[in-house]
Amino acid sequence: MDVLASLLDGPRARGAFLLRSVMDPPWSLRIQDRAPLTLVAMLRGGAWIVPDDGDTVRLAPGDVAIIRGPGAYTVADDPATPPQVVIHPGQRCTTPDGEPLAQAMDLGVRTWGNSPDGATTLLTGTYQMRGEISERLLRALPTLLTLPAGSWDSPLIPLLAGEIGRDEPGQEAVLDRMLDLLLIAALRAWFSRPEARPPAWYRAHGDPVVGRALRMLHNNPAHPWTVATLAAETGVSRAALARRFTELVGEPPMTYLTGWRLALAADLLRETDATVGAVARQTGYGSSFALSTAFKRVRGVSPHEHRGARSRRTIAD
Template identity: 65%
Template sequence: MDVLASLLEGPRARGAFVVCSLLDPPWSLRIQDESPLTVLSIVRGTAWIIPDADPKRPESAAPRRLEAGDIAISRGPRPYTVADAPETTPQILIHPGQVTTTLDGELLCEALTLGVRQWGTDPDGATMMVTGTYESAGAVSQRLLRALPPFVVLRRGEFDGRVLDLLADEATRDEPAQGAVLDRLLDLVLITALRAWFAGNEAPAWYHAYSDPLVGKALRLLQHNPAHGWTVAGLAEAVGVSRAALARRFTDLVGEPPMAFLTEWRLELAADLLQGSEATIEAIARQVGYGSAFALSAAFKRHFGVSPRDHRHGATPAELSSAG
């Protein structure tokens, strides 16, 4: 399992919301759906993304123009606007659950329907864009999401656009298992875009660490075998270096010591298993390397701020809610 494969386990599309928008200017959509990750591609025409100002990153509020073939990835939950021009006032609000209303709260979902997964103001609109929205992202994916800027924009030619064309072609079809097809295509578009973005931009230290012959092997051993009783000495022996050499090199490249990385990985896996399976807390504890449900519960609450039981029943861990 490589770095992107492991970290993308969390935001894998499961019943993702995919829609084709057809719009004639002037138009402006205020996106406040709180989704953790959204993929937006322009099939025809142009659009502008206007981020909300982030006090920590004033430069992030600069509008970005998108042309046909371009793709943007939004890391939520901060609201933003998509419009035909930066100065166009928002006319439509997109709420959580993809509920669409006017500024006054009037529902527009039915009024703007143009066909299967199509909506907008004009079936022949000058702008056509396909949006894929991930409604949730697992705990494992938080390391990936924290590494991304609020918006990733790639131009056609900077990534393999064939999967994007496939997603656009399939978005408006109504075939058996179409939802599953769209989920898989959305995942392919996301992976293709992120792979291209990481290759051409300053990636976080841990991303490059996977290519190191020693630290990369250590990372894969920890991720593949979280239930193993790892120690720094045992991990060093497995990769063929001294304990001190591995600890120093791992910390330099990953940004944290091996056992700290392993603890976070185990707890993130447990968080996803709690919401993605019906296994008992005891079984999950042993699967991720804790000796008992009690040991997992204590570590889980320290890390996330809620108990495993509360997390399973929908409570939002404090750390996950602060990722945006």
């Protein structure tokens, strides 16, 4: 597993909100769903994305935009068109005055809009991510990034467009996987652009020594890694590995491993019912005491307190 793949494992779609919108102008959608990550792909016509903070961007057919939440933004036929629809958390849609609109604008299977033959069609995929690993990915992204159709080559948008209207057994799983593939392809294309300023861990992946070390740490975090064992596996001296890793990643190998293990542990505590001892074994700590000590030292709370805080937040949401 490479570094990007392991980080993308956090935002993997599981019943993600996926919708085809068909609109005739004038139209304007106010998005305040607080979603951590949203992907918009233009199929036909054009649209403007107007963030509350940041530059306005126009999308043409084939363009893709990725929006990092939770800030609000507007998607419209024209930046001057006032919002007619407000999308709230949970994908509840209303008029600006609060009147429900979901049934009034239903156009069929995963299709919504103000006209079945509208001049503009766009796909929207919304991820609900709350994990520690996902945060590492989100911090690497700008609030809004766009990929013009001519800047990358992907057959995934028309494939996803062809699948979204189907209502067959297992269709949700098919759409989730296709949305994941589109997100991965888009992020990979974005990170390869000179203006993207990819994070250090992504750039380091291309180094023959540090990239191999990162893959080993990500593939097997429970292994009792040391700088010496990593150096032996990568074919360089301990000093050379430590120096090169720190220069490219921005922190020493064992510091990076500790952060990765604790991020994994935090997500396992949130997403599973595994005991603290079981989580400790999966993340390279010999006992629940060892994990608790490291967790509290770095994060300021115990694993049990972290799990309880997450549970209370879920109930509140």
